Amino acid sequence: MLSSLLNPSFTTTLPIHSILIPNNRRASTVVSCTSSHLTTNNHSHVSSPPNIKDEARRRPAAENDFTAKYVPFNAGFDSPETYSLDEIVYRSRSGGLLDVQHDMEALGRFDGAYWRALFDSRVGKTTWPYGSGVWSKKEWVLPEIDPDDIVSAFEGNSNLFWAERFGKQFVGMNDLWVKHCGISHTGSFKDLGMTVLVSQVNRLRKMNRPVVGVGCASTGDTSAALSAYCASAGIPSIVFLPANKISTAQLIQPVSNGSLVLSINTDFDGCMKLIREITAELPIYLANSLNSLRLEGQKTAAIEILQQFNWEVPDWVIVPGGNLGNIYAFYKGFKMCKELGLVERIPRLVCAQAANANPLYLHYKNGFKDFNAVKAETTFASAIQIGDPVSIDRAVHALRNTEGIVEEATEEELMDAMVQADSTGMFICPHTGVALAALIKLRNRGVIGAGERVVVVSTAHGLKFAQSKIDYHSGLIPGMGRYANPLVSVKADFGSVMDVLKDFLHNKSPDFNKS
Numbered sequence: 001m002l003s004s005l006l007n008p009s010f011t012t013t014l015p016i017h018s019i020l021i022p023n024n025r026r027a028s029t030v031v032s033c034t035s036s037h038l039t040t041n042n043h044s045h046v047s048s049p050p051n052i053k054d055e056a057r058r059r060p061a062a063e064n065d066f067t068a069k070y071v072p073f074n075a076g077f078d079s080p081e082t083y084s085l086d087e088i089v090y091r092s093r094s095g096g097l098l099d100v101q102h103d104m105e106a107l108g109r110f111d112g113a114y115w116r117a118l119f120d121s122r123v124g125k126t127t128w129p130y131g132s133g134v135w136s137k138k139e140w141v142l143p144e145i146d147p148d149d150i151v152s153a154f155e156g157n158s159n160l161f162w163a164e165r166f167g168k169q170f171v172g173m174n175d176l177w178v179k180h181c182g183i184s185h186t187g188s189f190k191d192l193g194m195t196v197l198v199s200q201v202n203r204l205r206k207m208n209r210p211v212v213g214v215g216c217a218s219t220g221d222t223s224a225a226l227s228a229y230c231a232s233a234g235i236p237s238i239v240f241l242p243a244n245k246i247s248t249a250q251l252i253q254p255v256s257n258g259s260l261v262l263s264i265n266t267d268f269d270g271c272m273k274l275i276r277e278i279t280a281e282l283p284i285y286l287a288n289s290l291n292s293l294r295l296e297g298q299k300t301a302a303i304e305i306l307q308q309f310n311w312e313v314p315d316w317v318i319v320p321g322g323n324l325g326n327i328y329a330f331y332k333g334f335k336m337c338k339e340l341g342l343v344e345r346i347p348r349l350v351c352a353q354a355a356n357a358n359p360l361y362l363h364y365k366n367g368f369k370d371f372n373a374v375k376a377e378t379t380f381a382s383a384i385q386i387g388d389p390v391s392i393d394r395a396v397h398a399l400r401n402t403e404g405i406v407e408e409a410t411e412e413e414l415m416d417a418m419v420q421a422d423s424t425g426m427f428i429c430p431h432t433g434v435a436l437a438a439l440i441k442l443r444n445r446g447v448i449g450a451g452e453r454v455v456v457v458s459t460a461h462g463l464k465f466a467q468s469k470i471d472y473h474s475g476l477i478p479g480m481g482r483y484a485n486p487l488v489s490v491k492a493d494f495g496s497v498m499d500v501l502k503d504f505l506h507n508k509s510p511d512f513n514k515s
């Protein structure tokens, strides 16, 4: 194929050992070259094999003219207001959101088959940086960044799990899938966006731009991702957390990764307001999804879903929503695939919210007239306890353009759905419980058909939320526990253990003779 010959990025499919290594690189003194400086490491006559970044440096640079820039959200391709991605800017002149706009004409010079084959060729490799599920789509993410500046944990490429038993048993479906974005480096989908944002910060710092540290407000997952990626690149990070509102497992992540952790006596919305004010004053780069760079990484989960279905399009994708960047990121990923000819249509989107923190749901019910923020109440889905989402306009846009739906779940519904899913072999977080509860409701109302293909996006690892599961199964949550599986305490003697086991076996198989 001529186009693939013209685009040198296909050379990434070459196995590492097949790349010619010039003799002068085999000296005992290893010289590594980065875009900003040369470093010399004297490793007493040990000839280090080239690492994956060295290999990337030796690859001929791709000769393409892919570019991206910031434009006001929803601006056309002829927007007079644009910003380079190397500028530090989060809002448009009118105070609105920004979006990263790609040069679709340049990307469109290659057809859908080309992009499908290119992306497929990079899966399952360790080639820098394409071994990452995000950077395997680099041309669509940050086309101009030097691979040397990328900070990646080879995130993405998460499991798309066929929820066979949950589907059959609880919603009468055969084609239900769970995209496990939470089985990831820091245990949530935030890694997908954070690799992009921290890579760009790395680049800005090498360009001597005024970025001393990176900061975010967080309900626990953004902070974990920010701290890990910053620690990996040696960049200072600062996280604003609402005091006593995030899980222990989430809290210990930025502490361990060396962030400055501020525990603030307010809720997430209060922390968000503060970080916006602080980042306007100090050379601290804002890492929340208000910063549209994050969504460039998160959108790759949508592309990955299509790829995992061999570029067949599911009917529905259900995403739990809080600050509402992710629902837009999914829309953007699907839309780019359609516009560039990888697929012919895009799925319908459902945004699922906890009833205790449901500003988007109320807005949807009101026909998207006059948005009102709410005071978000405590919810077991603590990472989406957000009443004033920064990406409200992005979410509405995504839903309007996909015949989208917003559904909500009460505390009991979301916890029951989580526990039911766990009982079929998953171990999901309460936010994924919100999405599954929404699915159950939409199935019960007949909105989603039994034969349709549905993907539920699982956003965090269940281990981050173990305490809520313990409380549920121990009967410690008033009014809840329909599906609890409590511990059985038993005396340490043969007879007592036998009695318990005989009861258990009899209940499982009434033919089993208890005596």
Ligand SMILES: Cc1ncc(COP(=O)(O)O)c(C=O)c1O
Binding pocket: 188, 219, 221, 222, 289, 320, 321, 322, 323, 324, 325, 326, 327, 383, 384, 429, 431, 459, 460
């Ligand atoms: C685990 C989890 N699920 C869902 C969400 C919602 O994502 P978004 O804020 O992009 O709507 C968040 C964060 O807000 C989260 O941490």
Ligand SMILES: N[C@@H](CCOP(=O)(O)O)C(=O)O
Binding pocket: 216, 217, 218, 219, 220, 221, 222, 223, 287, 288, 289, 290, 322, 323, 325, 383, 384
């Ligand atoms: N759930 C998020 C809330 C902030 O969302 P963001 O995507 O705007 O960073 C978190 O974990 O902090």
